[in-house]
Amino acid sequence: MPSVSPFTQRPFRQRLLPIACAAALGTLAMLPGAHAQTAAPATPQSFSLPAQPLGQALNALARQSGVAISADAALLENRNAPALEGATSLREALQRLLTGSGLLAVPSGSAWTIRPAANSDGGAMLAPLTVTAQADRSTSEGSGSYTTGSMQTATRLPLSIRETPQSVSVITRQRMEDQGLTQLPEIIQQVAGLSMSQSGNQGSDSTPIYSRGFTVENYQVDGVGHLNSNYAAIFQSNDMVLYDRVEVVRGATGLMNGIGTPSATINLIRKKPTSEFQGYVKAETGSWDRSRVEADVSSSLNKAGTLRGRGVIAWQDNDSYIDRLAENKKIVSGIIEADLSPNTLLTTGLSWQQHRARGHSRGGLPLFNSDGTRTSWQRSDSAAATWAYSERENLAAFASLEHRFANDWKLKGTYSYDRSKFDEQLGYAAGGNPDKTTGAGVSLYAGRWSGPPTQHSLDVYASGPFTLFERKHDLVFGATVARTKQDAESYHLWYVLPVSNIYTWNGASPSQPDTSPKGDFNYKEKTNSAYVTARFKPFDPLSLIVGARATSWEDETYNRSYATGVSSNVKREWSNQVTPYAGLVFDLSPQWSVYASYTDIFKPQSSRDASGNYLDPLLGKAYELGSKAELLNGRLNFAGAIYQIEQDNLAVAIPGVLAPDGSQAYRPANGTKTRGFELEIGGELARNWQASAAFARNLSQDAGGNLLNTNVPQNTLKLFSSYRMPWVGNGLTVGGGVRWQSRTWSDFTSMSGSPRVTQEAYSLVDLMARYEITQQLSAAFNAYNVFDKTYQTSSSAAYYGEPRNFRLNLTYRF
Template sequence: MYNTSSMSTATGLNLSARETPQSVSVLTKQRMLDQDLKNVTSAVDNITGISVRQSDSDRFSFTSRGMRIKNILRDGVATYYDTRFNYGDNLLDTILFDRIEVVRGAAGLMVGPGQPSAVINLIRKRPTRDFRGEVMMAVGSWDKWRTGLDLSGPLNAAGTVRGRFITAYQRNNAFIDREQHERYPFYGIVEIDLTANTLLTIGADYQFNHTRQGMFGGLPIFFSDGSKTDYKRHTSYAPDWAFSKVRSFSMFTSLQHQFANNWSMKGTFTYDNNTLDQKVLWATGYPNPNNNQGMYPGSMTLIDGSRRQTSFDLQLNGDYGLFSRTHHASFGINYQKQHFQNDYYSALCMLKKTCKSLGDFRQSNWNYPQPSWSKSRTYGSKGYIEQTAGYAVTQLSLMDPVTLILGGRLTSWKTRGDDFNQPKNGSYSDQFVPYGGLIYDIAPDISIYGSYTQIFDPESRVDRNGQLLKPVSGENFELGIKGIAMDNSVDYSLALFEIRQNNFTQLDSNAPPRPDGSRVYYAIDGVKTRGFEVEVSGQLTDDWKIYAGYTQFRGTDRDGKRINREIPNRLFKLFTTYTLPGAMSNLTIGGGVNWQGSTWQLLDGPVKKQVKVEQASFAVVNLMGRYQFTPALSLTVNLNNLFDKTYYTQFGDYKQYYYGAPRNIEATLNYQF
């Protein structure tokens, strides 16, 4: 299936997509298998309204409705997502997850501080009551090979103890010269029925990601004479000593009890520990158009980073009667604290300003010698972010066709730290965020809705003086229509939205990067974003599945000028599969397209100021085919970027660009038992 029956990411109430008064999407396990989406980044890139920006080999950022996504959840537990440091949030292997839920717009009721962009909720796989297993093997372009194992079932004769174990191993080169990747995830979970009404869950997952000779940053846009560069897609200036090692560990436990009066309580504790080790070279400058000379190290650093997070959530859900009608409610409290420390050790030649130029990095035998490193910490960032909150929400059945959802969240938020020798402190107490939504069933299978919530988002970004920007505040409005068709097999929706914000952050495009390579920003008031989204997902017939979504929006400042022009404001995503009839029923064919509108920025070049750099609109077409040898054994082949389209995943940051992947192919053999 390409849709799901219910989700709770938006409100904490277990509602269908039609009952939720916001734009929601789900990426199911089946679609991840059909499209060969094996990590979170590739999966999210195929969800309506979300744009993925890849800055280099390992750093990604996600945006929705023109704003960055700052929260990635796992089973509803949020992790603040700082894109300056890749702690593996976007590299997680999708073999661990049953589905990915997305709520677009403001989601402060359940998540707390955040932008009115979207939240991404990764739903882990759970143990099954019957024994089942799955093994897979895959090979693909750039010497890619992969194996995976998924085992699930009862651990005792009564079936009151159930477990699941998942692991995979993947190794591949890249389309970029010399770059190599390796990752292996592990996941284990046990469910124990302490009584008929009490469930104890204990689990943990771990993933190791290793990149060798990966780029840190992109290729320069300008030659020294002001003309535009046009490097081949495989070009890299990563030296042979560059690497990145990311270790992600998460441990969780929950206790859930079902009371006799149709109420339930669930307590969840989660501990996350992520580490980051890197040696990187970031290049800057304008190369000579004749010999490609003229690039120098902008930074060469050894990075030792860590992030630890502890979360606790207690939730009470149930039904109650009022005025002869049944209503639903959810109450909760949660606490979250994240400690982080990122230590940078510079190359000695950077401190002495004696580093040599890169030379012509296009040459096949190019390398840059590894420098001597400072033995003491040169600079870095450390501190913590702490949040305490309580929330309440109710779904009121006003009359048979009308449902009202009311809720609110009271949050206290604090951060303390030092960010590259600048204090980074902020504290906000008793910040209340209201939430309201009204759903009217105009027919048994069609509803119209409206929703409203406020925005409170403390900023982690700084201006060119290193000062922390003020929190973003504002309002989020949404109107829409949702429906179901084909005997509940297809969901469809249309949403209109408007977002109003003050203290909205804008990229300071021409300011130099900070010591860690991150950008600086400034704040503006009176920002307004208006747009619409359309989505259809599900099973049109027994043999035909489809997912399609289109998003269009325009964000403007108080003078009506477009903001965030580097983010695409038109996105179309389509994927469909069809199982052939009759004697060919073992064969499934499919394909899709991801299209985005044009983007542009004004950058200061080496010769002229305010040069317009632009990426035209483009489409990437993908195909798939699957042959089902037996009910248990199948072979799936995915051909990505069918027409070998050249495009950029990032164009403009640091006056550089980064290419998207060329045409590639992968074959996956899957056996279920």
């Protein structure tokens, strides 16, 4: 397949808009022995396109067919295309879309070019303009799919999901819109194998995300890692309106992160500007006085199309099923792309997010009465004081420069700036045990923490093919430097204040204690790393992926008391920690492959023991075997994997025990083993039918065979499917899904008799419907927990999940 720059520009009269090339056939074309996709395939293909602007229709057609389509942007303005349904050739599909437009589709090698059918005088045909464009196969916006063609979160090699020797999942833009997913925790609930153990309001440090039995601590934005190990939970406040998709790599990802647990890496991929003018406005309402507004506009900013921009804004205000809890969110984002030359792309962007919560609780009400029996609370009962709040603000800026060379090599550098201000006044009645008669005996934990952690990072890498022994291979090498600094003041932790009667408590008393600063708190974290990855193709069906990353890491924590002047300084560092990686992929056929992978595990830990000491770094090895398939011309992906993880110094929570700073206390477990398997399928099952299904089982044991992390479900099942009926009006889409997890339990060994709290297995059912009122206006309805299941989101806290609730939105696209 010929390789050309996706940034090629011509003078104004010849400028062309690359529409797209889809994932499936592009992937097959790269396989040894595969033939290039012709511009006019003889075999009919199934297409499903609603009536829409012509440019958007051509873009969707290119994605579904796997063939590049190019057009002068000016030719497509103010032109619409009819709906397209059924099996037909690509040539016929183009003719139908262009009917009455005065335009003609002309084959150009392996691509198609759109041109005027005749000049304005009705004379001779204009000479065709030819271009070959290579679209971003991973972009999910506009594809209508629940899967993507490629992702680089695992290795940075340009691999399809099938070619990646690790378990990966993608939540696409279409999936977010169908299910009404607007916050990162809502995404987590839909990803294969991921779960949340939620002991407090979303976004607090008591709502860890788990994968394969371990806390997820590695986050990326556009593939660039973010440190913030001192408070990783701030990532949960991210709003999804900014992102095209979320890529998740399960298992150890030391090759791309250097340090990390063998849980998962969550990579948020920003929306990018488009050459063609497009946008939407959305208004949403829902349960608990939910109001939300979104607007998203993208377009070329000059006539030549060499400058493109995109702007996004959103606002949300809502109460909650929990008493006293109310939230407000504001989001603003802008991104600009500029073609500095035919092969050089500059991208820069800025985003701002604000999340405020009133009546915010870090935990739930007590689990036990004073006589040792279980308490019984309503789902709406709140542990929060009226004066408790959480305020978060994130300002992110980035600039990237990418250059493509004539030999198919690419060099890219990205600078990122990220400032996350947070101020959290804590007040939650989680201590003590109530007397069943008087309601006395419960304590309110009160305190405050705030800070402005700021990160600067620079990521540079080069990638491209090379030839060895007359075979073509791929190589990536790069380096990353990151610095996080937090200069803040410290506050009193903890006040323990009595609640006179928890059964009549309204959150107003006791009053807010002194929240003035008590000292200085400074935190620094930095990493320097370099890596190299190569994919060797010794013969056609076999790919060998090997790589390593060398990482130097250090952090430093400084505390000083204003009252006494006493200070402490704790510094930890590890130098030149090498993380090897190896993966093997064997193609059984053009659709099926099997794989094996291995990597080391190294993670300095921020978890503390009951005495307040940091646990030693997590060390271990991870092995994975699996099989993957690209079915239905790549429109459907299947994956199955088994894995084993061996670790020392694994942090295991001690239920009911806190470290001196008020955080959860942990104990280190050595000789631990984690085994499990995962099955996942996602994409198009048939024309108009999108689906995602995943089952995951995970079992963690210590050296003695005792189960670990029993507060995390061992088994999870997640299903969602949607079907579009184009014959109903302008189009009706209906869908539904189920989220099931096995039972969880926690043993409170710090209490007499070590009582056990169990949350039995439960299922949650969600439904959706969307009707296209006109070509541009649609209405969507989502219902969550339809059967109103009552359940605790953690076996270690009396915190309940959302009851049945609804959302309704109107979206106008232009």
